[in-house]
Amino acid sequence: MDEKKRVGEKAADFVEDGMVVGLGTGSTVYYTIMKLGQRVKEGLNIQGIPTSVQTEELAKKAGIPLANFKDIEQIDVAIDGADEVDTNLDLIKGGGGALLREKIIAKAAKKFIVVATPFKMVEKLGAFRLPVEVVPFGAELTEKHIRELGNDPILRLFEGKPYKTDNGNYIFDCDISHTLHTKELEEKLNMFPGVVENGLFINMSDIVISLDQEKNVVLI
Ligand code: 5RP
Secondary structure (H helix, E strand, O other): OHHHHHHHHHHHHHOOOOOEEEEOOOOOHHHHHHHHHHHHHOOOOOEEEEOOHHHHHHHHHHOOOEOOHHHOOOEEEEEEOOOEEOOOOOEEOOOOOOHHHHHHHHHHEEEEEEEOOHHHEOOOOOOOOEEEEEOOOOHHHHHHHHHHOOOOOEEOEEOOEEOOOOOOOEEEEEOOOOOOOHHHHHHHHHHOOOEEEEOEEOOOOOEEEEEOOOOOEEEO
């Protein structure tokens, strides 16, 4: 927990007065949000754009003013966690189910900062199953398409029923451990009409905040 706190809190240093900040989802960026809430109480003037209902509630509790997309011109920085980070700083995200809003916000941000404990750092993506968000209509057909690509989709369940994202969609967790070309896979998956988005974040991270072997906070 302390590792998450240290990398999460470090990311708050990148936030300056007047910024619009994309607020990610998960237990690492939780600490960024709490730290930002503290800084807001000390006078920092920012607006947050949350990537999930969960984060929206957390940010409100932390006292971070929230913005609407219609009222902002740009997102200065987005800060988020990851399920895996490879040596190119490419990511698998969506373990918490928020991948669509996370990707929309990370893509729009001028800078995308990832907070990841050493456990998340890998040579090659794919030990973690890739979350793929699909619309419920025809989900069986979409599942078949994903299976034909060789990615062994498993429907994510919650309390015995299909898990629903904040957007009302399902998630298939897919095996991509054999995949060498992740950029190609990201594009291929999104070509199926029933796929809304997938959790591959390729060429998107600007900075990854983690810990080195001596447990010092490092920027990669
Ligand atoms: C949610 C995500 C999270 O960023 C990812 O699952 C990491 O979460 P945590 O920091 O709790 O390990 O992608 O959709």
